Amino acid sequence: MLVDKSLKKCYSFLSSLKHKKGGKMNFLRDEEKGFNEMKKLRSEVEPRMKTLVKEVNINSLQKAVTRGIEIIARTLLLLQLRKLNIHNNTDPGHGVGHWIRDLQNALRFIPKLNDIDPKELFVGLVAGALHDIGCGVIPRYEEHRRVVRHAEAGALLLLDLFNKKKLCLNEAEQLLICYAIAAHTHYLQEKEVNGRIIKPYKDTINGRPFYPVWIPRWIDRLDCNGPYFVIRHYLTLHDHHRDFCSEQQKFYEVDYFETMQPRLREKRTGKKTMLEHLKMFMDSQNNRSPYGKWDRGVYIELRENYKRKLNRIIQAVLHPEPIDEKKTIVAWRAALKKAEPINGEKAAEKLENLFRSSLNKEAKLAWLSGFHTTILEAAKLDEEIRRDIGMHLKEVQKIQKIFGIS
Secondary structure, eight states: OOOOGGGGGGGGGGGGOOOOTTOGGGGGTOHHHHHHHHHHHHHHHGGGHHHHHHTSOOOSHHHHHHHHHHHHHHHHHHHHHTTOOGGGSSOTTSSHHHHHHHHHHHHHHGGGOTTSOHHHHHHHHHHHHHTTGGGGTSOGGGGGGOSSOHHHHHHHHHHHHHHHSOTTOOHHHHHHHHHHHHTTSOOOSOEEETTEEEOOOOOEETTEEOHHHHHHHHHHHHTTSHHHHHHHHHHHTTSOEEEEETTTTEEEEEOHHHHTOOOOOSSOOSOOOHHHHHHHHHHHOSTTSTTTTTOOHHHHHHHHHHHHHHHHHHHHHHSOOOOOHHHHHHHHHHHHHHHSTTTHHHHHHHHHHHHHHHOOHHHHHHHHHHHHHHHHHHHHHHHHHHHHHGGGHHHHHHHHHHTTOO
């Protein structure tokens, strides 16, 4: 049995779980069991993806969206009713605020994809909105030592939930949704961890994209772009952790002072500044990248819109103008809490202290300009989202109320 002692503090809720011995939730204690459960899920899905899609009970784009929102709401409500407290165990960059934005972003483009099989859109919508549920089970920045990571944990958690409460999902729908959640982590190559091999997930059929897998990745990438990505990444700096460098395919240590230095280096090794991290993600948002090679149509329009917003923020840091420090810090703290209403406030307080005590005058001036521009860009984006999701706004607000968010 593989037990990661560093995760014990995050599993105080385990004693309340009443799963019988051998249940899927045992992957929290026994990673070998979780790894085997994932192998089983993959063996049930990967050989028969096309067959499973045919069994999805959707016959129109409209039904894909309306039923998808209904399943998302029921799933989150049921998780709350089971009192697993998952939403309180997430890090501030992957919490309920991120989950809600994932749903909002999905509703900006999925209803316009009328040339994709609505069965695939349904699976992609549900899995996309729920893809980071596992961050409340496996700490996002501790998973480099595990083979069952947040994506797999979310898949297994929901597979267990679906098995007990059908939520009006047939078996094919359950399997596809859980597989798509696991596959949202886009592995480009095999990785060996603790003597086990993590293999890339199957995401194409006969050389064409399998959209139930690609849509959750698209959804995830929209919140790794634009102003809320700046806010999300900044929130993660409240605590020392290791982050992943996709360019070098390895993890590196993150330190607030070093990260907040306002510089972009042409050549760098290992640790990145926050600006370099933001620019790396912005530059990867294209169809030449392995992550964006299947981007298309309305999604590309949104992607490029978010990139323009992110670039304006980066430029504001590189070419700062004098900003009222006191007013900006107050507004920035409010923006952090708004973006992550459950776990953002404590992180914001700690980050404010770090900002005041750690940075020199040059770094403060640069990032005050960046914070101010991020706030403005986020407000513009909020307006665009409200306009685009229109008729679904009330449904999103009902889901927010599940977590006590107005």
